[in-house]
Amino acid sequence: MFKRISTKTKAVLGILLAVSAGSLFAQQANEQFVPVLVYRTGAYAPNGAPWANGFIDYLKLVNERDGGVGGVKITYEECEFGYATDRGVECYERLKGKGPTGASVFNPLSTGVTFALTDKAPVDKIPIMTMGYGRADSADGSVFQWNFPLLGTYWSAADMLVQHVASKDGGLKGKKIALIYHDSPYGKEPIPVLAEHAKKHGFELMVLPVTHPGVEQKSTWLQVRQSKPDYIFLWGWGVMNAAAIKEAIAVNYPREKMYGVWWAGAEPDVLPAEGGAKGYNALALQHSSGMGKAHQDIMKYVYDKGKGTGKKEEVGQVLYNRGMINSMLVIESIRTAQAKFGKKPLTGEQVRAGIEALNLDQAAIDKI
Numbered sequence: 001m002f003k004r005i006s007t008k009t010k011a012v013l014g015i016l017l018a019v020s021a022g023s024l025f026a027q028q029a030n031e032q033f034v035p036v037l038v039y040r041t042g043a044y045a046p047n048g049a050p051w052a053n054g055f056i057d058y059l060k061l062v063n064e065r066d067g068g069v070g071g072v073k074i075t076y077e078e079c080e081f082g083y084a085t086d087r088g089v090e091c092y093e094r095l096k097g098k099g100p101t102g103a104s105v106f107n108p109l110s111t112g113v114t115f116a117l118t119d120k121a122p123v124d125k126i127p128i129m130t131m132g133y134g135r136a137d138s139a140d141g142s143v144f145q146w147n148f149p150l151l152g153t154y155w156s157a158a159d160m161l162v163q164h165v166a167s168k169d170g171g172l173k174g175k176k177i178a179l180i181y182h183d184s185p186y187g188k189e190p191i192p193v194l195a196e197h198a199k200k201h202g203f204e205l206m207v208l209p210v211t212h213p214g215v216e217q218k219s220t221w222l223q224v225r226q227s228k229p230d231y232i233f234l235w236g237w238g239v240m241n242a243a244a245i246k247e248a249i250a251v252n253y254p255r256e257k258m259y260g261v262w263w264a265g266a267e268p269d270v271l272p273a274e275g276g277a278k279g280y281n282a283l284a285l286q287h288s289s290g291m292g293k294a295h296q297d298i299m300k301y302v303y304d305k306g307k308g309t310g311k312k313e314e315v316g317q318v319l320y321n322r323g324m325i326n327s328m329l330v331i332e333s334i335r336t337a338q339a340k341f342g343k344k345p346l347t348g349e350q351v352r353a354g355i356e357a358l359n360l361d362q363a364a365i366d367k368i
Helices: 007-029 045-066 085-095 111-117 120-124 154-166 191-201 218-227 239-250 267-277 293-301 318-341 348-356 362-367
Strands: 031-038 073-080 176-182 204-210 231-235 258-260
Touching: 031 045, 031 085, 045 073, 045 267, 045 293, 045 318, 073 085, 085 111, 111 120, 154 191, 154 231, 154 258, 176 191, 176 218, 191 204, 204 218, 218 239, 231 239, 239 258, 239 267, 267 318, 293 318, 318 348
Parallel strands: 031 073, 176 204, 176 231, 231 258
Antiparallel strands: none
């Protein structure tokens, strides 16, 4: 039966609604938004998913254990872009204005997306954090003031590999190195450095591009079998890496002569080849796999509460840990910025100042 609501009742309801809306606004206003670009589908999902799980689990840990950063809750939203540059840019445009102060910092998780966002970031005043990927020339902060290539670049990776193999077998003069690379901005990054090293050390450089996604490599490895390079540098991602190791087995190329960059050195890259991967080498971007105190806390505060993002048994794997560390760098940048601007939601420009001032010495790492 319909009853007319009195004016007095309307007034009370109006006050209650206003109070509720005000409480909701206050809650939302005390949040720091972190966008999360991911690829959980397609050819790169086996590598992209564990990274995303580690990244998000660490955000959850900070909320569950610490109540956020300085009392400010961390909110996030995933955006699936399938490692496609155009979709990655769409994710950026959709997420950059989210939260009370906009996006804190973007982790593009793609060199192609990083190139595409480099001109957008200074305009939108949102920093770009690229942990072990992105454009290597952005290490020059006087030019690229909004790009932060933390924990190394592909130029440094190429240099490390050349120095390593040069220390073996009496140097590189007269030898041959083949770069088998993902035919994308990511895969092309080391070529200029390797070309310079070829001149300096007197070795021949072969460049062998592999078309996305990298499952079909028969013609590439036919060239390997014919030219017999002394070393192979593998600049792959996703299914391309496991396919390359399997092809090396098929043409009987010694795996101990193969060296991958850090995006070709995780469980999904070697497990499909089983024992045939034995001897294969890859650079490590961080302490690779294993569990520490932070993982124990993630188990206690996240997984034991049924809030885990992925499978519990994948916690501590190489790419999961890399996502965790990337998330930690975001959190500590926010914490550092709060020390300057106050314990409140911060703008991208303020978080950028936190990244610039970030100082993770051993004491800080122990505390984390």
